[in-house]
Amino acid sequence: MRQLGLSAYYLGEYGEAHRLLSESLAISRDLDNSWAIASSLNMLSLAAVAQGNYIEVQQLLREGLAHSQKLEDRYNIGVSLNGLGLVSQALGDEEEAQRSLRKALPSGAKSVTMAILPNLSAILATASWLKGSMTKRNRCFWKLWR
Numbered sequence: 001m002r003q004l005g006l007s008a009y010y011l012g013e014y015g016e017a018h019r020l021l022s023e024s025l026a027i028s029r030d031l032d033n034s035w036a037i038a039s040s041l042n043m044l045s046l047a048a049v050a051q052g053n054y055i056e057v058q059q060l061l062r063e064g065l066a067h068s069q070k071l072e073d074r075y076n077i078g079v080s081l082n083g084l085g086l087v088s089q090a091l092g093d094e095e096e097a098q099r100s101l102r103k104a105l106p107s108g109a110k111s112v113t114m115a116i117l118p119n120l121s122a123i124l125a126t127a128s129w130l131k132g133s134m135t136k137r138n139r140c141f142w143k144l145w146r
Contacts, residue, residue: 001027002040009047018047038067038076045083057087078104 005020021044028036041064048056065080081104089097 002036002043005047006043009043009050014047014050018044018051021047034067034071035073035076038064038071038073038080041067042076042079042083049083049087054087054091058084061087 001020001024005017005024008014008020009017021040025037025040025044028040041060045057045060045064048054048060061080061083065077065084068076068080081100085097085100085104088094088100
């Protein structure tokens with residue numbers, strides 16, 4: 001079910017993706033499978049963000065993070081923290097965005113770290129630009145990511 005939901009997401013069918021991923025989450029909860037719950041929550045957050053439901057995204061990612069931390073699943077910890085950083089930025093909370101992305105870096109999952117670095121760089125550059133304290137390096141990141 002989770003893979004069907006993800007396929008619907010990639011096809012741009014966000015409502016169908018949300019429905020299928022919600023179903024996947026319910027099945028994972030019935031089975032009491034913490035890894036599947038965390039994974040379903042992270043994937044469901046993709047559909048929710050595509051629909052602009054940022055508060056729901058935060059709730060999903062926080063719950064997914066809690067499950068991943070219990071399992072010591074470094075990959076999904078990184079995914080959840082990366083998502084929380086991006087949604088915090090979208091909601092205008094630059095400090096929380098930086099905090100989440102910085103916590104995500106040592107998660108240890110190389111593929112997640114490669115996704116986090118540009119996000120953190122963009123947020124730091126934006127924050128510097130807003131404060132009027134752009135360094136040469138920040139100006140470079142700002143140009144790349146705006």
